[in-house]
Amino acid sequence: MIHQLANPTRFLKLARPLTPILFYCGLILVLGACGWGILFSPDEKLLGNTVKFIYIHVPFAWLAIGGWTGIAIASIAQLVWRHPLASVAARAIAPIGAIFAALCIITGSLWAKPTWGTWWVWDGRLTSVLVLFFLYLGYIALANASSEKGQISRVTAVYGVIGAVNIPIINRSVVWWESLHQKASITLTGSSIDSTYLLPLFISVLGFTLIFTAIVFMRMRAALANIKIEARMRRMAEDTHEIGS
Amino acid sequence: MKPKHQRLILAIIAVIGLLVASLIAINALSDEASYFYTPATLNDQNVEIGKAIRLGGMVKQGSIQSASDGVTINFIVQDKDQEQIVRYTGVTPNLFVEGSGVVADGRLDKDGIFIADNLLAKHDENYVPRELQDIDMSNTQKLEKSVVQ
Numbered sequence: 090m091i092h093q094l095a096n097p098t099r100f101l102k103l104a105r106p107l108t109p110i111l112f113y114c115g116l117i118l119v120l121g122a123c124g125w126g127i128l129f130s131p132d133e134k135l136l137g138n139t140v141k142f143i144y145i146h147v148p149f150a151w152l153a154i155g156g157w158t159g160i161a162i163a164s165i166a167q168l169v170w171r172h173p174l175a176s177v178a179a180r181a182i183a184p185i186g187a188i189f190a191a192l193c194i195i196t197g198s199l200w201a202k203p204t205w206g207t208w209w210v211w212d213g214r215l216t217s218v219l220v221l222f223f224l225y226l227g228y229i230a231l232a233n234a235s236s237e238k239g240q241i242s243r244v245t246a247v248y249g250v251i252g253a254v255n256i257p258i259i260n261r262s263v264v265w266w267e268s269l270h271q272k273a274s275i276t277l278t279g280s281s282i283d284s285t286y287l288l289p290l291f292i293s294v295l296g297f298t299l300i301f302t303a304i305v306f307m308r309m310r311a312a313l314a315n316i317k318i319e320a321r322m323r324r325m326a327e328d329t330h331e332i333g334s
Numbered sequence: 335m336k337p338k339h340q341r342l343i344l345a346i347i348a349v350i351g352l353l354v355a356s357l358i359a360i361n362a363l364s365d366e367a368s369y370f371y372t373p374a375t376l377n378d379q380n381v382e383i384g385k386a387i388r389l390g391g392m393v394k395q396g397s398i399q400s401a402s403d404g405v406t407i408n409f410i411v412q413d414k415d416q417e418q419i420v421r422y423t424g425v426t427p428n429l430f431v432e433g434s435g436v437v438a439d440g441r442l443d444k445d446g447i448f449i450a451d452n453l454l455a456k457h458d459e460n461y462v463p464r465e466l467q468d469i470d471m472s473n474t475q476k477l478e479k480s481v482v483q
Contacts, residue, residue, distance in 0.1 A: 131463040212369035267368040
């Protein structure tokens with residue numbers, strides 16, 4: 090299955106019709122969930138109406154973390170199996186993951202000011218997410234510097250794997266260290282979020298995930314098209330050179 | 335052995351090594367990386383008087399008392415089984431209520447009271463609509479009334 094999808098032609102055949110479907114389904118879900126959540130969900134006991142930040146902050150955080158997890162998996166696939174699509178996928182994810190990490194920090198900060206009484210504190214969770222944002226920037230710089238024929242270097246892939254160390258740290262930061270950020274509400278054993286908030290939250294997370302995937306597919310398709318153009322230009326240059334000589 | 339398998343084994347070893355190394359580092363960090371002391375860790379570690387620290391925990395039910403000057407309050411911060419008296423002068427955050435989380439910037443004085451310069455409210459992982467809370471409160475008030483009667 091994975092080997093079949095790793096073939097760029099097969100991937101493109103699938104991704105071309107999937108991209109608009111994922112994008113518009115995601116958009117409808119996000120607008121529906123956020124509209125419903127922001128207009129109709131009741132004030133929280135202590136937070137009041139700032140509880141509504143949950144519908145955007147949680148999906149941003151989830152995809153910022155999910156993005157790097159994707160980069161790490163793709164990097165391992167590139168290093169071990171030399172999948173031709175792996176590095177294209179990792180590179181397509183990076184800037185979107187960075188934007189989602191930034192949005193996660195910004196929405197969190199806007200929520201924190203009226204809730205905690207401060208925009209920012211250097212506790213374990215906030216600091217580790219800021220580190221994630223900088224890891225993304227480093228990845229983007231490294232991937233751009235090492236670009237060759239649309240592929241990225243092994244150094245970049247190794248960096249993608251090493252950076253994944255931060256993912257369990259973000260997840261456990263509120264458990265290992267006392268932090269101002271609340272602990273996980275949704276765990277394997279259940280949720281401490283009332284169902285009036287939980288349902289729109291779940292739909293919003295799903296919607297943003299579909300949009301994220303659609304943008305990754307768009308970027309992968311653009312990258313593959315670029316590789317094709319580069320190859321064709323090179324061939325044309327060689328041809329004209331032969332004619333000229 | 336195929337080179338593909340060699341690379342896979344190398345990758346697995348590298349990932350395990352990375353995880354072990356970071357676990358050791360995190361373990362060494364443990365308390366250093368905590369944003370605040372709890373009443374329990376404060377008592378355990380004999381923090382020196384006057385050193386700038388943070389204290390966090392729950393505001394004990396019924397413990398907030400206003401001093402005669404009107405702007406100073408005393409309250410108790412508690413964790414599972416220990417307590418710490420805190421004194422604070424100033425405006426409290428909106429979410430500062432009994433039974434809720436708080437993180438205080440400040441220092442211990444020689445009487446063992448924590449003098450707070452700044453309070454941050456801490457929200458816990460529970461999200462409950464206000465209406466449900468009101469229903470609960472009205473029920474308890476009715477109960478109390480009936481007991482009084």
